[in-house]
Amino acid sequence: MMTLLQIEKAARNFGGLKAVDQVSFEIESGTIMGLLGPNGSGKTTLLNLISGFLTPSAGRIVFNGRDLAGARPDKIARAGIARTFQLVRILPSLTLLENVMLPAVFGHRSHWGKEADRVARAALEKTGLGERASASAGDLNYIDQKRLELARALAAEPELLLLDEWLAGLNPTELQEGIALIRSLSGSGIPIIMVEHIMEAVRALCPRCAVMNAGKLIADGETAKVLSDKAVIAAYLGDAEDA
Ligand SMILES: Nc1ncnc2c1ncn2[C@@H]1O[C@H](COP(=O)(O)OP(=O)(O)OP(=O)(O)O)[C@@H](O)[C@H]1O
Structure with missing residues (x-):
């Protein structure tokens, strides 16, 4: 390997x-x-x-x-290379989808438009948050904040x-x-x-x-x-x- x-x-x-x-x-x-x-x-x-x-x-x-x-x-x-932080770095005033769009656009592969949306939604799906894309990140409980933190790392397609x-x-x-x-x-x-x-x-x-x-x-x-x-x-x- x-x-x-x-x-x-x-x-x-x-x-x-x-x-x-x-x-x-x-x-x-x-x-x-x-x-x-x-x-x-x-x-x-x-x-x-x-x-x-x-x-x-x-x-x-x-x-x-x-x-x-x-x-x-x-x-x-x-x-x-993508990472998560011990203290989650999600953006509470944004929706879940907006949180993961940022790394989809600015991460490893720099997607735009529909492709960024697809990659961002796929990251939410993988972490079990797919159905809550338009919820506010500030309303998430602890485990879901952790899921979103991970989804942000995955949306960068590391x-x-x-x-x-x-x-x-x-x-x-x-x-x-x-x-x-x-x-x-x-x-x-x-x-x-x-x-x-x-x-x-x-x-x-x-x-x-x-x-x-x-x-x-x-x-x-x-x-x-x-x-x-x-x-x-x-x-x-x-x-x-x-x-
Ligand atoms: N920015 C910093 N300025 C000064 N000392 C620091 C800084 N960051 C870490 N340290 C010190 O470096 C050492 C290693 O810290 P580090 O956070 O990497 O340990 P860790 O193994 O991740 O610990 P934990 O399991 O508690 O998270 C510690 O003594 C810590 O106090």
Whole structure:
């Protein structure tokens, strides 16, 4: 399979803090990977480096053969990387359809007119919001806000989707629906990197996962093996003691 994303010694410092410290890994097209680690270990910072919301202090982030390290978020979105945010970034004063039209027009493929409408509606359909296209985003409950946040990422027709704790805060029934939804996206061929604390979801969805601790990648491999790795267990226990 082809390498889709190659991260080489990516680093990001905040003053003296090494939030991301010499992280390297690759992902191939068509795969789904979990990115785990205790609170503050650098996962969101790494997603921010990949999606251009932060500039790396050092390192290369090569996507489809192009080094995008330090490029602006809009350029990276156009190159084909879409993401969700831990705190949803939907536009409450707009309808659901208007929310997803924006990325359909300004995302990876820049659709116009009827085609933008088709892509936007398809993104709503995929996330179970198809029948509420003209509802106001401000009226959505929590899970539906999360669905809309995901629909916005899908409307950009990404070649790589980054999910930042998209399943967090869902009740047990919603969690099962959320897992099924991510599985269907992955099954349709969209490569995904998902930052996730819910181990049940990681086990169910990700054949591979990587673990960060204090900015470093401390494990990367088959999920069952990684989750029974001594260094990984120690990192999580350390986090529990600090909490
Ligand atoms: N903009 C910033 N300025 C200063 N420090 C930051 C900034 N963003 C993150 N940090 C610090 O970098 C470290 C890594 O944070 P990050 O949010 O990437 O962790 P995380 O693994 O995503 O945590 P969580 O699971 O809690 O979301 C933390 O110590 C955090 O306080």
